[in-house]
Amino acid sequence: MKLAIVLVATGPHYRHFLNPLTAQIEEFFTAHPKDIFLVSDLPTCPRVHTILPVEHLPPPLPSLLRYHWLCRLRSRLLAYDYLYYLDVDAEIVRFIDDEVLQSLIAVRHWRWPKAEMTVHATFETRTKSRACVDPQTAAGYFHGSFQGGETRRFLRAARLLRDRINEDLTNRGKGRGGTIALWYDESHWNRFVNENFSLFHVLGPEYAAAGPATTECPFIRLRPKDDKRLWSWTEGTD
Numbered sequence: 001m002k003l004a005i006v007l008v009a010t011g012p013h014y015r016h017f018l019n020p021l022t023a024q025i026e027e028f029f030t031a032h033p034k035d036i037f038l039v040s041d042l043p044t045c046p047r048v049h050t051i052l053p054v055e056h057l058p059p060p061l062p063s064l065l066r067y068h069w070l071c072r073l074r075s076r077l078l079a080y081d082y083l084y085y086l087d088v089d090a091e092i093v094r095f096i097d098d099e100v101l102q103s104l105i106a107v108r109h110w111r112w113p114k115a116e117m118t119v120h121a122t123f124e125t126r127t128k129s130r131a132c133v134d135p136q137t138a139a140g141y142f143h144g145s146f147q148g149g150e151t152r153r154f155l156r157a158a159r160l161l162r163d164r165i166n167e168d169l170t171n172r173g174k175g176r177g178g179t180i181a182l183w184y185d186e187s188h189w190n191r192f193v194n195e196n197f198s199l200f201h202v203l204g205p206e207y208a209a210a211g212p213a214t215t216e217c218p219f220i221r222l223r224p225k226d227d228k229r230l231w232s233w234t235e236g237t238d
Contacts, residue, residue, distance in 0.1 A: 005037070010054060037049060037073055052069060074159075093217050109142060140194070
């Protein structure tokens with residue numbers, strides 16, 4: 001059994017996270033053989049198996065295009081049994097074991113950890129977006145910082161999400177008045193997980209969460225995003 005982990009790091013604000021995270025992946029991300037794939041504007045990086053060279057794009061494109069880049073790596077990733085995407089500004093602070101070896105995994109967001117809180121979550125609700133979710137009927141809100149599963153299943157999901165993002169960007173092929181979902185790729189991920197909830201093994205919000213490292217820390221510690229949004233991008237850009 002062999003695993004692939006994909007990271008995206010372009011621009012100086014994200015590239016400096018690579019060295020600590022790749023070392024943590026080697027030490028803490030299961031006992032199985034694994035290779036790290038990096039999407040980056042860096043020419044080389046220690047402990048990385050393959051680099052997909054891309055230019056540094058303005059936000060939110062480095063996040064929004066993650067599924068496009070996964071699809072570009074498809075032929076190489078198919079050599080692996082399991083495939084995961086992990087945000088590069090995450091830290092692995094506890095040993096991740098075989099609980100992640102599922103057909104597909106999703107992680108409940110720490111801000112809306114219980115099903116009854118889902119109605120308050122920040123889904124994309126504009127019907128013109130392919131990421132639209134009705135909070136009243138959703139099974140949960142899932143953050144996009146850690147996701148994956150069996151390689152072929154996850155790549156099929158990536159291809160569908162890539163195509164939906166393209167539909168949004170091109171106004172469903174009309175070429176004008178395109179849409180970027182509220183939380184970019186995470187909004188599209190939530191639509192997919194809620195549509196296919198029965199296919200997922202759901203990890204609780206304690207598995208990967210934002211906050212300080214403590215003795216009761218999660219497996220993956222995520223750097224919290226500012227409430228004023230990570231980037232100065234207009235919500236609901238059309």
